[in-house]
Amino acid sequence: MRKKCLIFLSIALTICFSIATLSSSSFAKEVAYLSLADYTGPIAGLNVPADMGLEDYIKEINAKGGVDGIKIKFIGIDTRYDVARAVSAYKRYRRTKRLLMVNSISTGIGKAVARLIERDKRAQLVPGDGEFQAHLGRNFIWGPAYQDAFAASLDWIMADWKAKGKSGAPVVGFVNWDSSYGREHLRGGKEYAEKLGIKLLPPEFFPPGTLKHDVYLTRLAKAGAHYIHAGGVDPTPTNVIRDAYALGLTKKLQMTCGYWGPTALGIGVHAKALEGSVITSFYERGTDAIKNKIPTDLWKKYRDCSLEKYNEVYAMGMSWGLTYVAGLKDALKAVGYEKLKADDMYKAYQRITGLDRLGIQGPCAYSPTSRRGSLEVKTYRVKNGKIIPITGWRKAPDAVSLHKF
Amino acid sequence: MRYFKVIMLFVFIMGLVLGALVCQTSQLSAGPQAKLEVIPAETFLSPALIRKPVTFKGSGFAPKEMISVEMVLPPGLKMKGITEGEDVGIAVGTSDENGNFTAAMQPTATLNWFFQVGWTPLTRPNFKEARPIPPGVYTINATGLDSDRVATSTLKIVPPPKKK
Numbered sequence: 149m150r151k152k153c154l155i156f157l158s159i160a161l162t163i164c165f166s167i168a169t170l171s172s173s174s175f176a177k178e179v180a181y182l183s184l185a186d187y188t189g190p191i192a193g194l195n196v197p198a199d200m201g202l203e204d205y206i207k208e209i210n211a212k213g214g215v216d217g218i219k220i221k222f223i224g225i226d227t228r229y230d231v232a233r234a235v236s237a238y239k240r241y242r243r244t245k246r247l248l249m250v251n252s253i254s255t256g257i258g259k260a261v262a263r264l265i266e267r268d269k270r271a272q273l274v275p276g277d278g279e280f281q282a283h284l285g286r287n288f289i290w291g292p293a294y295q296d297a298f299a300a301s302l303d304w305i306m307a308d309w310k311a312k313g314k315s316g317a318p319v320v321g322f323v324n325w326d327s328s329y330g331r332e333h334l335r336g337g338k339e340y341a342e343k344l345g346i347k348l349l350p351p352e353f354f355p356p357g358t359l360k361h362d363v364y365l366t367r368l369a370k371a372g373a374h375y376i377h378a379g380g381v382d383p384t385p386t387n388v389i390r391d392a393y394a395l396g397l398t399k400k401l402q403m404t405c406g407y408w409g410p411t412a413l414g415i416g417v418h419a420k421a422l423e424g425s426v427i428t429s430f431y432e433r434g435t436d437a438i439k440n441k442i443p444t445d446l447w448k449k450y451r452d453c454s455l456e457k458y459n460e461v462y463a464m465g466m467s468w469g470l471t472y473v474a475g476l477k478d479a480l481k482a483v484g485y486e487k488l489k490a491d492d493m494y495k496a497y498q499r500i501t502g503l504d505r506l507g508i509q510g511p512c513a514y515s516p517t518s519r520r521g522s523l524e525v526k527t528y529r530v531k532n533g534k535i536i537p538i539t540g541w542r543k544a545p546d547a548v549s550l551h552k553f
Numbered sequence: 554m555r556y557f558k559v560i561m562l563f564v565f566i567m568g569l570v571l572g573a574l575v576c577q578t579s580q581l582s583a584g585p586q587a588k589l590e591v592i593p594a595e596t597f598l599s600p601a602l603i604r605k606p607v608t609f610k611g612s613g614f615a616p617k618e619m620i621s622v623e624m625v626l627p628p629g630l631k632m633k634g635i636t637e638g639e640d641v642g643i644a645v646g647t648s649d650e651n652g653n654f655t656a657a658m659q660p661t662a663t664l665n666w667f668f669q670v671g672w673t674p675l676t677r678p679n680f681k682e683a684r685p686i687p688p689g690v691y692t693i694n695a696t697g698l699d700s701d702r703v704a705t706s707t708l709k710i711v712p713p714p715k716k717k
Contacts, residue, residue, distance in 0.1 A: 188634050189665065190676035226634030228665045228672075232658070233634075236621045236642020239698055260645060263619060264698060357677035383674050413674075 177218040177485055180247040181206070181472055182225065184237060184257055189228030190356065191381050193413050194461050195253050199224055201443065201465025204450040209469070215476050218485060227253075231260045242268055248479070248493035249273065249472055255329045262287055271494035273468065276407070277332055281519050282553040286494055288514055290464070291430030291521045294329070295336035295547035297406050298377065300525045301428045302337070303545065305375050305404065306344055317345040321368030323361065323388060324379030326353035333379065333406065336547035343550070349373055356380070361391040369395075375402045378409070386414025386422060393421035402426065410530065412459045419533035427528045427535065430521070430544075431464040431509045434528055434535025442466075442506050467508045471521070474500045474512070510541055585652070587613035587704035589622075589695045595709040598667055598685050606658040607643075607708065609693070614648040615700035621645055622656055624666065624708070625692040632686070633669050640694065641666050648697065667710075688712045 183202070186195045206222045209215065223241060227234040234257040241247060242264065250265065251273040252258035258274030262285065265272045271286045278293035291297075302320065309318045320341065324330035330353055341348040349371045352364035365388070368376050376397070378388040385405045392398050398421070409427040410418075415434075427433060432440055437460035446466060447458055479488060479496035503512035510524030524541040590610045596602065609622045622644040626632060635641050643666050646656030664670045664678045671682025688710045695704045 188672070189661075190672045192672070193674055228634050228661070230642075230659070230661045230665050232622065232642040232645045232662045233665070234642070235619065235645045235698075236623050236640065239621050239642075239696065240639070260619075267699065357673075359677070381676075384676065 177214075178221050178246065179215075179218055179476060179488070180221040180223055180241075180244050182223045182238070182241050182244070182247055182250045183253065184225055184227050184234040184250060184261065185253045186229045187224070187226040189226070189230070191229055191253070194382060194408070194411065194459070197459040198253075198461040198465035198468075200451060201446070201462035201467075202469045203465075204446050205466045205469030207450060208446060209473060215473055216480055216485075218476070218480070220472070220476075223247075227257065229254055229257075231256050235260055235264075238264055242270075246488055246490070248476065248488075248490050251468060255327075255332070258287060259328075268490065269494070270490035271497055275329070277329070278336055278548040278551070279332075279553055281548045282551070284517065284519060288497055288519050289521055290468070291407065291509060292523055292525060292544040293336075293520060293548050294332045294406065295334070295340070295551065296520070296523075296544040297428055297430060297525055298333040298337035299340040299547035300527075300542070300544040301377055301404050301406065301426075302341055302344055302346055304426065304428060304527050304539070305402075306346065308402070309374070317347065318374040319347045319349060319372045321349045321352070321371065321373035321376040322379070323352040323354070323364050323368065323376060325356045325384070327356065330379055335553070336549070336551035339550035340545060340547045356384070361388045362395060365392050365395060365397060369397050369401065373401055375404055377404045377406070379406055381408040382411050383414050383417070385409045386418050389425050390418045390421040393418075398424060404428070407431070407525075410535070411461060412457075415530065415533060415535065419530070422530045423533075425530045426538070427530075428525050429528060430525050431460065431467065432507065432526070433460050434537075436526070436528075436537055437463055440507055443508060463508045467505045470505050470508075471497075471500065471503065471512060471514075474503045585613040587611060587652075587695070587697065587702040589693065589704035589706040591693055591706045591708045594707065595711060597688075597711050597713040599713060602658075602663050602667065603660050606660075606663055608655060608657040609644055609646070609695060610653075610655050611646075611648075611695045611704050612651075612653045613704065614652040614654060614695075614697040614702055616648060616650045616652055618648050618697045618699035619645065620648060620654050620656065620695050620697055622693060622695045625694065627689065627691070630686065632666065633684075634665070643693075654695075686710065 185199050186192050203222050206220045210219045225237040252261050255277045265286050274287045276289050276294040278295045280287040378385040389403045404426045407429045443463035443466050475496040479492040483492050497514050498516045501515045510522035513520045513523045523543050525544045526541050527539040528535045529538045592608045623640040624643050625640050643662050644656040644658050646654040648654040669684040671679035673679050691708045693706050
């Protein structure tokens, strides 16, 4: 009888422990990545292909057995570019076991979530706000800061001006969204223009969603601009240049853009108007992007056998994945899976300095004193409906340090 | 008698395990009762909500904490970008040193979650694709993201007045 009781008790305990084990969802070793993205909102045109690149890279890693047997769980949330939704989504997922990284696809979302990231001892990726470099914290930007890339555009402008045999310095106009993103370029970019002796005209800001940009462009042209730098996230810069073309300005002055300038998205619609435009980017564009076999093979495997709908930001998304995997490997080496916490990933991201990203963008520049994803930029020109490189990779100037934040 | 003892022991162990699981998922926090007011508590959907948005006032939260205001979606209501069973964040605020907060819905939130507009490639709201949420009484929760305190209220969406 006693024996029967013991057997019964053993079975009961086994059931209890099984329930406890199942409820903790620890079937397999897993780490998570949360993307606070925009899949159906205003910037979905670029965010969708970027997250496709990341998701496909994660699929590929998992299909090969994961990182040291650990699978990566991709959690993609459609915030529709809305801060309240992003904060609520972060609240929902912040207690996910081993949630090691959050990517906030908007400067506004990044700034709102930053407080919670700090409290949770986690790290997040954010677009390009120089403030995150000026005040080092747990926020890592994707590439060089916006002001760094703008300063690199100014370097190109100066070189182009001199190459045309002109003396002195040119007059440059700046037109961008009326938002913290739009103004960020000038927090250090303005100081850099002064340093080069470039006359930067009073900037023109317009609300996102503006249909026509004639009034801003005309004002800059009348003020004597030799170059106009158009901001916004593609297709906005494409549409600004479309309007400049319609006004006949592209024959009289040079249009330039930052790293959200025309991609395959804009070229597909307004190739003629974009002809001659110059883009300075931290990730491969146009013909360079098409030639990079690793991301394009991934695209062909998971999305489409042709490259007709391929957008270069797909590779940029893959680059987020490459960085995450390198960070994970480093963190695992430091503490192992059982002790792995989000804070370990934050520390690991500061140790992966110099990580090669397969030519998609420059080597990783994250370090204890740097939150920049990379330092290099490359300049491209739209020629015969294609985006072709006109410079090699070069280090963007540190414009962040020129501004008092 | 022995069987009875074994069964009682089994029930006791099960109770302990389930108790531990429940504690894992519901982290109730002590502190004053949080309260929430929705202003206005009743409204109809119109573009006027962009200029004069729905606002939330709360009290009883921890000082200087972020507050997430969420709308609970009734079963069957499909919303663009939201997985069924998920609440949608409609405003965000920060409490003052006394634990009080005020937060208004931003235009993007009103457009996305009340009107459910589409977006054009020019980043303009596309009202042709809009699917406004139906009239009804919606539960609104405000959660303190440090204290986990939750306050609840309701927002009644009524049909727009008939044009005369």
